[in-house]
Amino acid sequence: MKHYLKTYIFKTLSILPDSLGSKIYHQLQNVSENKNIEAKLKSTENTLSAFGNIFANLKVDLQNKSAIEIGSGWLPISPYILLHKYKLKEIYSFDINKHYQKINIEKFNSLFSKTYKNDIAVSRNNSYSLPENVHYFPSQNIINANIPKVDIVFSRFVLEHVTPEDIFKMHEKFKQSLNKGSYIIHFISPSDHRAFSDQSLSLQEFLKYSSKEWDKIQTRFDYHNRLRLPQYLDIFKSLDLEIVYISHDNPGPNSPQEQKFRNLKLHQDFSKYSEKELTAGSINIVLKI
Incomplete structure (x- = not known):
């Protein structure tokens, strides 16, 4: 489109x-x-393979760990994979919206069971047909919620849709609420999401606008903070969170995306950042409290 x-x-x-x-x-x-759930399941599995590899390299055993998911989305794909593949013990999933629907989760339970040869044991007391160890907290801003003490906090392509102010408050809460030594892992997609469905756009297309101009284009339904990699790092460093892992990619030399970026006239708000900082995509970062 x-x-x-x-x-x-x-x-x-x-x-x-x-x-x-x-x-x-x-x-x-x-x-x-709820279209092509198989593809979404595979995509999430690929992301969480990176999740597993990162913690393996950090020599952190995920088995029997508890976790908070930021941003439940429409289906419990990440919680199910983390419980099944990595043997986490409990997942507490918080979302500012209320997107889960019982009928869709029942269909997903069937698909997941068939795909992974793993029967989903649904809790009798759960109105969403979720297992006992998946706890759903819809219509809750995690900044204001009472959160359990867990070992890991994670998000998958959520942080780019959160205001900078709330990113700070969120991590301030984690630092105050969780035990020292707990981990926070984010998978961030800082690119212009419009370019995923419209190939005429650069992945950095929205960087040509001022804040006022961009606010006139986006709405509450498609909010994107446009933060660049150094800005995320500045927020985390301001809270004295230890950065124990970070990776990202950049467009290849002479690739179509690099050419699109070079043809952009960036707004002066982004002039202080290097090309690598501006084009850093697929950011994976692990923080330690």
């Missing part, structure tokens, strides 16, 4: 009364998110 069509849809929804706009958005996204 061309980026301006998606922007038009989100802009239309944003001028409706909040409850109506959110309802229509939820219905549209529900249809989209």
Whole structure:
């Protein structure tokens, strides 16, 4: 879909009364998110393979660890894989929205059981058909929630959709609430997400706008903070969180994406960053409290 069509849809929804706009958005996204679940399962498994490899290199045994997931999304894909493949003990999943639907999770339970030859033991007292060791906390901002003491906090492609102020507050809460030695791992996609469905755009396309110009384009339905790698690091360092692992990629020399970036006229707000800092994508970072 061309980026301006998606922007038009989100802009239309944003001028409706909040409850109506959110309802229509939820219905549209529900249809989209529940298409091709097999591909989403595979994609998440690939991300969590990196999760497992990172902790293996850090010599951290994941078995029987407990974790908080930031951003539940539409299905419990990450919790199921972490419990099944890496033998975590408990997953507490927090989301500012309420996207889980029992009928969709029941279908996913069947798919997961068939794919991994692992029967999902659903808790009788769970209204979402989740296992006993997956705890869902919808419609909760984790900054204001009572969170359990866990060994690991993780997010998958969530942090780029959180305001810088809330990223700071979130990690401040983790530092205050969790035991020293706990880990926080984020998989961050800092690129312009419109470019994923519209190949005419650069992955850094949104860096040509001022903050005011970008705020006129995005809405609450597709918010992106546009933070560059050094800005994330500055937030974490300001809280004295130890950075124990970091990786990212950049466009290859003379690749189409590098050419698109070089053709961009960046806004002066981003002029202090190097090309590598501006184009750093697929950021994986582990913090230690």
